[in-house]
Amino acid sequence: MTHEESVNDQLDLLIGKLLSEVTAKKMVDVRFEYEDNDQWSVLSTFQDEDDSEISLRLHPGNRYFFYHGYYDEKDEFHEMVRALTDDQVATIPAAISKVMLKVLDDEEGLRVPGSLLAR
Known part of the structure; x- marks a missing residue:
């Protein structure tokens, strides 16, 4: 399965994997x-x-x-970004949403225990 097929067909699983890992x-x-004029908070694994x-x-x-960046077999970098649906957003633990919103509002990153984000 290609990276694009994986993101298109298994987005919910990839979101779950990301949340479990962090x-x-x-x-x-x-x-x-x-x-430019856009800003965001980001939580990554x-x-x-596969260097992604x-x-x-x-x-x-x-x-x-949801963002997925990866290198192909020619070592060229590719990025895919997909907007989350309301149902997908509802699966994000409240603590993750709260910390991400604080980072966005304060325009400053944070380092927090992973266990805190599970709440």
Whole structure:
């Protein structure tokens, strides 16, 4: 299955994988990023086996996006971004939403225990 097929067909599973991985970590970095006039908070995990990244992004207006970045066989970098549905957003633990919103509002990243994000 290609990366694009995986994101298109298994987005709910990938979101669940991301949430499981970050809540199981000892410490998690929630970063603040911006580009031009857009800004967001981001929660990421990196997959060493295929040199890829999956992330949850919160943009102003409570808009959540799933991000997948990866290198292909020619070592070219590709990015895919998908908006989350209301049902997908509802699966995000309240603590993750709260921390991501704080990072976005304060425009400053945070390092928090993964166990805190599971609540």
